[in-house]
Amino acid sequence: MKYTLAITQQCDLACDYCYVGKKNAVMPFSTAKKIVDFVLDYAPKNEKIDIGFFGGEPLLEFDLIKKITNLIQSHISFDLDRTTLSVATNGTIFSKEIADFLMKNNMVLCISCDGPPFIQDASRHFPDGRNSSGIVEKNIKEALRIFPLIPVNAVYSPENLQYLPDVVDYLSSLGVKNIYLNPNISAKWTKKEAGMLPRIYGSIGKKYMDFYRQGKPKFINLIDNKIVVILRGGYKPLERCRMGGGEFAFAPSGNIYPCERLIGQDDGKAHCIGNINDGFIPGKTCKTISAVNMECQTCGLREYCMNWCGCTNYFSTGKYDAVGPFICASENAAISAAFHVIQEMRENWQNFSDHIAGTPLMNAIGEGIEETRQDRILSERTQPIEMQNREHLL
Numbered sequence: 001m002k003y004t005l006a007i008t009q010q011c012d013l014a015c016d017y018c019y020v021g022k023k024n025a026v027m028p029f030s031t032a033k034k035i036v037d038f039v040l041d042y043a044p045k046n047e048k049i050d051i052g053f054f055g056g057e058p059l060l061e062f063d064l065i066k067k068i069t070n071l072i073q074s075h076i077s078f079d080l081d082r083t084t085l086s087v088a089t090n091g092t093i094f095s096k097e098i099a100d101f102l103m104k105n106n107m108v109l110c111i112s113c114d115g116p117p118f119i120q121d122a123s124r125h126f127p128d129g130r131n132s133s134g135i136v137e138k139n140i141k142e143a144l145r146i147f148p149l150i151p152v153n154a155v156y157s158p159e160n161l162q163y164l165p166d167v168v169d170y171l172s173s174l175g176v177k178n179i180y181l182n183p184n185i186s187a188k189w190t191k192k193e194a195g196m197l198p199r200i201y202g203s204i205g206k207k208y209m210d211f212y213r214q215g216k217p218k219f220i221n222l223i224d225n226k227i228v229v230i231l232r233g234g235y236k237p238l239e240r241c242r243m244g245g246g247e248f249a250f251a252p253s254g255n256i257y258p259c260e261r262l263i264g265q266d267d268g269k270a271h272c273i274g275n276i277n278d279g280f281i282p283g284k285t286c287k288t289i290s291a292v293n294m295e296c297q298t299c300g301l302r303e304y305c306m307n308w309c310g311c312t313n314y315f316s317t318g319k320y321d322a323v324g325p326f327i328c329a330s331e332n333a334a335i336s337a338a339f340h341v342i343q344e345m346r347e348n349w350q351n352f353s354d355h356i357a358g359t360p361l362m363n364a365i366g367e368g369i370e371e372t373r374q375d376r377i378l379s380e381r382t383q384p385i386e387m388q389n390r391e392h393l394l
């Protein structure tokens with residue numbers, strides 16, 4: 001179960017692609033209390049609970065984060081073993097006090113940084129135009145000294161897609177070991193960029209292998225997630241989007257949305273599925289997404305493809321269940337790049353599968369990689385994918 005508390009819609013940055021409807025809204029503590037009661041009482045007892053502090057920039061309201069964390073941990077239904085707390089920050093705010101608090105409460109810090117200064121400053125700047133790269137780089141380095149495995153998320157857009165391998169190099173040079181690369185899903189992607197993807201993702205796959213062979217392995221979501229999914233034979237039900245069923249986002253007003261990316265202006269209309277004070281709007285919850293595109297029905301990659309991501313689909317096509325052409329091309333290229341890595345790593349499979357077993361995805365899902373160590377499964381699962389993939393590309 002994934003719950004996101006957008007505790008404020010204020011932010012100190014003015015990113016070009018921001019999807020947050022910024023305003024001076026901060027979640028009242030009384031609203032947070034009702035949400036915490038709902039989260040801890042409603043979550044099925046056999047499921048893990050992931051509670052994320054989100055914004056705007058949530059660290060602008062650090063005192064509120066402290067109070068809500070205390071509320072969660074002192075709740076009668078709180079279970080440390082099945083609850084993960086995280087904070088997603090734009091990287092402009094960090095201090096020893098924040099680090100100590102996160103450490104003491106075993107919380108995960110996720111930082112956003114789009115890459116080297118010429119990329120970061122072009123899209124992620126302060127409202128008065130000042131660059132953010134200097135402060136964000138400094139904070140990432142400081143955070144890494146305390147939390148060596150913090151994930152850093154880079155968003156790429158059509159203007160800087162060609163530099164994606166450089167983004168990996170840059171984050172790696174800072175010491176980042178968990179690298180997340182995600183497309184700006186609101187951007188106007190064209191066939192030109194879609195055509196560049198196989199080469200660019202292939203180049204990232206090569207870097208991924210180089211890092212591994214040099215004894216400095218990195219987790220790169222684009223590659224690792226697909227490797228795991230290929231080896232498992234597809235996404236499992238709990239990994240797929242469960243927006244409004246297994247995933248809820250709360251705006252400062254208490255309005256409930258199926259995903260934090262859909263809060264927007266928090267108008268309480270388009271994507272809103274209820275309010276913490278009034279309950280859910282009948283018929284609006286439990287949306288399990290199944291892509292309606294005709295080509296997906298017969299595509300050999302459909303089990304390995306994230307065509308089920310409702311908010312990504314919405315921003316691409318205006319519908320939760322219709323995949324856009326760029327996401328299709330991106331999934332295709334990512335699966336191909338991961339498949340290539342699997343083939344190349346056969347020579348050293350035992351050690352490589354140990355590395356995969358330690359990736360965040362495997363840890364998050366809590367499943368072992370034992371079966372993937374077996375060559376039989378490896379060959380049974382990867383050979384057909386190669387053929388299906390080629391068939392699809394043709």
Ligand code: SF4
Pocket residue numbers: 011012013014015017018019020055056057090124
């Ligand atoms: S850091 Fe996040 S909330 Fe702030 S402007 Fe950038 S995208 Fe929007």
Ligand code: SF4
Pocket residue numbers: 291293295296297299300301302303305306307323327328329331332
């Ligand atoms: S790769 Fe494209 S066609 Fe195939 S399942 Fe994914 S979105 Fe659908």
